[in-house]
Amino acid sequence: MNLQALFEPRTMAVIGISLTNNRHPANVIYHKNHLRYPVKVVPVNPRGGELQGERVFTHISEIPEKVDLAVIAVRAEYVPGILSDCIHAGVGGAVVISGGFAESGRQDLQDRIVTIAREAGFPFIGPNCLGIYSPSLMDTFFLPSERMVRPDLGNVAIVSQSGGILVDQMIKFAGEGIGLSRAVSIGNKALIKELDLLNYFAQDTETKVIAFYVEGFGKHEGRDFVLAASKCLKPVILLKAGKSPGGSRAVSSHTASLAGDYETFSTILFQYGVVEAKNELELVSFCESLSCYQRSIEGKIGIVTGSGGHGALAVDICSSHGLSVPPLSEQAQREIRKNLSSSVQPIASVTNPLDLTGSAVDDDFVFATSYLSRRPEIDCIAILLLPYLPGITSDLGDRLSQVYQQEHKPLVAYVPHVEKYRMLIEGFELNRIPVSPSIEGAVLMTEAMRRSKPC
Amino acid sequence: MLSTEIKDIISASKERGWVLEPEAKHLCSLAGLSVPRFVWETGLEEAIGFARKIGYPVVAKVVSPLMLHKSDMGGVVVDIESDEKLSEVFHRFSQINGFAGILVEEMLSGVEMIAGAKVDYQFGPVILLGMGGTGVEIYRDVTMRMAPIGREDVMSMVRGLKAHQMLEGYRGSEPISLRDLTRTMVSFSDLLMELEGLIESIDLNPLLCTADRCVVADARVILKVENAPDS
Numbered sequence: 001m002n003l004q005a006l007f008e009p010r011t012m013a014v015i016g017i018s019l020t021n022n023r024h025p026a027n028v029i030y031h032k033n034h035l036r037y038p039v040k041v042v043p044v045n046p047r048g049g050e051l052q053g054e055r056v057f058t059h060i061s062e063i064p065e066k067v068d069l070a071v072i073a074v075r076a077e078y079v080p081g082i083l084s085d086c087i088h089a090g091v092g093g094a095v096v097i098s099g100g101f102a103e104s105g106r107q108d109l110q111d112r113i114v115t116i117a118r119e120a121g122f123p124f125i126g127p128n129c130l131g132i133y134s135p136s137l138m139d140t141f142f143l144p145s146e147r148m149v150r151p152d153l154g155n156v157a158i159v160s161q162s163g164g165i166l167v168d169q170m171i172k173f174a175g176e177g178i179g180l181s182r183a184v185s186i187g188n189k190a191l192i193k194e195l196d197l198l199n200y201f202a203q204d205t206e207t208k209v210i211a212f213y214v215e216g217f218g219k220h221e222g223r224d225f226v227l228a229a230s231k232c233l234k235p236v237i238l239l240k241a242g243k244s245p246g247g248s249r250a251v252s253s254h255t256a257s258l259a260g261d262y263e264t265f266s267t268i269l270f271q272y273g274v275v276e277a278k279n280e281l282e283l284v285s286f287c288e289s290l291s292c293y294q295r296s297i298e299g300k301i302g303i304v305t306g307s308g309g310h311g312a313l314a315v316d317i318c319s320s321h322g323l324s325v326p327p328l329s330e331q332a333q334r335e336i337r338k339n340l341s342s343s344v345q346p347i348a349s350v351t352n353p354l355d356l357t358g359s360a361v362d363d364d365f366v367f368a369t370s371y372l373s374r375r376p377e378i379d380c381i382a383i384l385l386l387p388y389l390p391g392i393t394s395d396l397g398d399r400l401s402q403v404y405q406q407e408h409k410p411l412v413a414y415v416p417h418v419e420k421y422r423m424l425i426e427g428f429e430l431n432r433i434p435v436s437p438s439i440e441g442a443v444l445m446t447e448a449m450r451r452s453k454p455c
Numbered sequence: 456m457l458s459t460e461i462k463d464i465i466s467a468s469k470e471r472g473w474v475l476e477p478e479a480k481h482l483c484s485l486a487g488l489s490v491p492r493f494v495w496e497t498g499l500e501e502a503i504g505f506a507r508k509i510g511y512p513v514v515a516k517v518v519s520p521l522m523l524h525k526s527d528m529g530g531v532v533v534d535i536e537s538d539e540k541l542s543e544v545f546h547r548f549s550q551i552n553g554f555a556g557i558l559v560e561e562m563l564s565g566v567e568m569i570a571g572a573k574v575d576y577q578f579g580p581v582i583l584l585g586m587g588g589t590g591v592e593i594y595r596d597v598t599m600r601m602a603p604i605g606r607e608d609v610m611s612m613v614r615g616l617k618a619h620q621m622l623e624g625y626r627g628s629e630p631i632s633l634r635d636l637t638r639t640m641v642s643f644s645d646l647l648m649e650l651e652g653l654i655e656s657i658d659l660n661p662l663l664c665t666a667d668r669c670v671v672a673d674a675r676v677i678l679k680v681e682n683a684p685d686s
Contacts, residue, residue, distance in 0.1 A: 222577030223601065252473070252523065252677050253656040254591050255571025259583050259599050264575050267599040 001123040003192070003200045005092025007134050007182060009039055009068035013060055013091070015082055016074035016098075017043040017051060025097055025142030026073040027051075032145045039138040042067070061089040068092040071131065071140050076100030079127065080112050087120040094124040095131035095140045102188050103128050114190050123196075129187025130163035133170070135180055143167065154179010155208035156291045157201045159194060161186060161215045162241075169213070169283065175417070176436075177429040178288045181206040193218070195225050202232045209290045211237040211283065222265065226272035235290040235452045239277040240265055273453035282444055288434040289445035290452055293410045299323040299450035301443075302378035303353035304368045306360045306392070310384040310414075310439060311353030317443040323450065326377045328352050339367050352378075361391035366399050373407035380446045383413045384439060387421040397427020397435075404433055410449060414442040457649045461485050465653050465678065471520050472678050477558050479674035483659070486646040488639055489670045493560035499545045502559050503538050512536050512562045515544045516673075521553030523675070526589065533562060563670055565663035566622065566631050569597070570640060570671075572647040573656040574679070580647045584612045584640060587660040604644045609637040622664070631664040639669045655679050 012033060018024035022031075026043075030051070033041040043051050048058040057063050060070060060082070070086045072079060076098050086094055101110040110127065117124050125131055131140030135153040139145075141163075151173035158173075160166035163185040173180055181204065184197060194212055201207045210232070217225060229236040243262040269276045275290070277283035301323050305311045315325050328336070333350040340348055340356070344364050349355040354372070356364045365383065372378050383400060385392065397413070404411045415425050417437035428435045436442040464482050468474040474482065477495035484490045494505040495518060506513045517530035525531050530551065532544045541559070548557055569587030574580055578601050585597025598615035600608050613619050613633065624630035643659065650657075658675040 217577040219576055220579050222575070223579045226578070226601065253571070253573070253658045253675055254569060254660055255573050255583050255658050256656045256677075257592060258585070258595060258597050259571065259573055259575075259581055261575070261577075264573075264578060264581050264599055268578050268581070268601045271600055 001121055001192075001196070003093065003123055003196065005068040006095070006123060006125060006132060007137075007200075009092070009138060011040045011042065011063075011065050011067050012069045012071060012138060013042045013044050013057075013063060013067045014071045014073070015044040015060065016072060017045045017056060019045060019047060019049050019051065019056065024073070026071070028142045028144055029071055029073065029097075029140055033138055036145060037136070037138050040065075060085050060091065063089075066090065066092075069138075070094040071097060073097040073142070076106060076109055076127070080109070080116055083113055083116050083122070083124070087116070087122050091122075093122065095129070096124055096126035097129065097131060097140070097142060098126075099128040101127045101190065110188060110190050117191050123192055124190075125184065125192050126187045127190060130166065130185035132185075133180075133183040135182075141167070141185075149174045151178060151180040153181070154291060155181050155206065156211060156287050157182045157184075157197075157204065157207040157209070158211040158213070158287075159184045159186060159197045159201075160213040161189065162213060163187065165213050169280075172280070172284045173287070176284055176288050177425075178284070178291055181208075193221060195221060195228055198225065198228055198232065198236065202228075202234060207234065208294060209235050209237065209287060211239075211287050213239050213241070213283075215241050222268065226268055226274060229274045230272040230453075235275060235294060235448075236273075237275045237277055237283065237286045237290065237448075238269060239280070239283045275448060275451045281438075281441060285436060285441045285444035286448040286451075288436070289412060289448040292432045292434050293449055294452070295410075295449070296452045297379040297410065297446070297449045299446065300326050300377060300379045301446050302326075302372035302375070302381045303384065304356065304365060304372065304381060305353055305384035306356050306358055306365075306386045306389050307384070308349065308353075308355045310386070311355050313439050314382060314384060314443055315353060317440050318446075321443065321447045323443070323446060325352050328375070328377075332371075332375065336368060336371055339371070340364050358386070358389050359391060360389065362393055362396045362399060365392075365396060366403060369400055369403045369411065370407060373403060373409040378409070380410045380412070380449060382442050382446060383411060384442065385413060385415045385424070387415060387424050392424075394421075394423040395427065397424045397429075397433070398431060399427075401428055401431030401433045405431070410446075412436070412442050412445040414439050458485055461649075465650070468676075468678060469681070472680065473523055474674075474676040474678070475518055475520065475555070476516060476525075476674060477518060477556075479676045480671065482676065483671045483674050487642040488646075488659070489635075489668055490674075491560040491563055491670055491672060493558055495556050495558050497556040499542055502545060502557050503541055505559050506535070506538070506541055509561050513541070514560050514562050515541060515548070516558040516560075517548040517551050517554065518556045518558050519551055519553035520555060522551065563663050563672060565665040565670070567661035568636075568664050568669070569658065569660040570643055570662045571597075571656065571658050571660070572602070572643065572654070574651055574654060580651050582640070582644055582647060584609070585616060586618050587662060591660060602644045602647050604640065606637050606641060609640045612640075629666045632667055632669065635668045636664060653679055
């Protein structure tokens with residue numbers, strides 16, 4: 001099945017337009033695409049008529065040009081007929097927004113649309129979903145544009161079983177400056193499942209990181225998914241919901257009791273090199289980090305900071321994640337101290353973590369970061385910045401990013417995320433250095449690189 | 456391909472839902488796993504005859520289709536040193552509900568491990584290795600892999616156990632045979648792949664491991680419930 005038409009349609013029909021209710025999901029989808037995206041969008045309703053001066057087609061087959069994508073937002077019982085119509089009219093694929101299928105006891109209806117589509121080799125997303133958001137191309141989410149927070153165009157594709165979680169993650173991505181290539185809400189995933197999208201995004205040139213929110217796989221689908229993920233050359237990140245055992249199932253063997261559903265799930269993800277995010281913070285941190293760095297590291301972290309407390313907390317978090325913070329040799333310590341500014345020289349702590357103290361200036365951070373970038377015992381540097389220190393300027397983000405451009409050793413940064421420090425943060429982010437609003441998040445970014453399989 | 460003998464054991468146990476221990480052990484040995492020397496007898500004289508042949512001490516276990524968890528119900532007696540003791544145990548067992556004989560086997564020692572298998576709804580056959588014995592669910596020191604597994608997987612599973620140092624020789628203790636553990640696990644994995652559609656889970660617990668070999672001292676094979684909903 002070719003999914004191209006779903007993600008890059010030139011012409012899109014919205015089926016189920018209301019002539020009387022402009023807040024109908026189909027109308028929201030029609031308007032946002034009509035007014036704000038390059039895709040040509042055509043309204044369809046069996047009654048025909050006009051929608052704000054545009055002709056409403058009564059049937060998909062009436063539309064003169066080839067329709068790449070049909071967005072279907074009609075009552076569930078009409079969906080099988082409309083899918084058949086789309087297939088006969090040569091439409092490339094569909095997004096079925098409508099609910100009222102397996103999630104509300106109508107497995108039979110869902111099976112029917114799957115059979116119809118499968119026989120024709122016709123791809124559709126859903127039902128019971130928001131569908132597809134292709135930044136700057138099209139958007140089938142029935143959420144008014146002004147209510148949505150849209151991340152920049154970037155290289156992370158995210159696929160979610162839950163539409164709500166997906167939209168929430170988009171807000172977080174926007175807040176952290178993580179760019180999105182595609183977002184897909186797959187709802188009941190009746191036909192197109194995680195595996196199909198993994199295979200599609202593995203080939204998609206715009207996508208470098210593939211993230212999933214999964215509540216559960218179907219029978220044997222977990223096996224097929226991890227086998228495909230292990231062959232994928234791009235990092236695959238997965239957040240699993242429903243970790244606690246459901247109900248009190250009688251368990252007759254020790255193995256069944258020890259190898260609970262979630263334990264099994266988590267272990268097998270690890271076995272096949274899928275980066276499991278345990279929670280939303282990990283998901284966002286991993287996506288941000290791997291969208292900048294796709295190479296894996298061993299996890300030998302150099303820490304540069306202006307505060308002993310920040311360094312100590314970061315070391316604790318590193319050790320709880322099995323990341324090492326290697327000590328520096330006497331000679332390295334002497335060389336670092338010699339090159340620091342005169343006010344910092346006598347008071348800095350020049351071991352790892354490298355505490356440049358509250359008297360540090362930009363040059364001290366730049367020197368320390370460059371120096372650690374050249375040390376073989378360090379494979380990633382976490383910079384914990386305190387932008388309120390008097391010697392630190394807004395230029396430091398950009399200057400440290402240049403260190404990465406020269407040395408190519410991955411850098412991650414912590415900067416408190418308040419508007420006042422925006423320029424400093426953008427100095428990093430616009431130069432593709434990931435920045436976290438928490439020390440833990442910064443450490444998690446290094447953890448992401450360690451867990452990502454080498455490619 | 457499954458041997459006819461293995462298929463026969465499984466189909467004969469279908470109604471019960473699990474395989475009696477002597478048959479489960481027989482199944483294991485057909486799959487290339489080591490098991491203790493044992494007999495399954497309904498008469499006392501034959502049981503004593505076997506115990507004398509292999510030499511005391513021996514282990515006795517009740518065989519009853521009504522008793523899946525034998526040791527919780529006093530159905531396992533170890534370190535039996537004499538004919539008298541064995542006959543006493545035999546008489547007690549014969550009062551147990553569903554008594555279908557006594558299993559007498561050689562008494563072995565070694566590090567108690569567990570090798571387990573289950574057929575997971577989402578991932579299919581999954582294999583488990585860990586520290587076994589009766590405390591298995593207290594220590595919970597286990598690792599898992601999606602089956603089939605190879606030699607390298609077994610080594611990484613061993614390294615993933617908290618107790619791995621104990622297995623590799625700790626403070627003067629002899630290391631277990633990782634070579635035979637690997638052989639055992641790979642054979643077990645092959646068996647699991649063959650049984651995928653027929654079983655729900657398997658416990659080989661304890662799997663007794665010494666410097667020379669690994670022996671399945673008890674085996675519990677739970678069969679898939681026919682026509683069960685996929686879960």
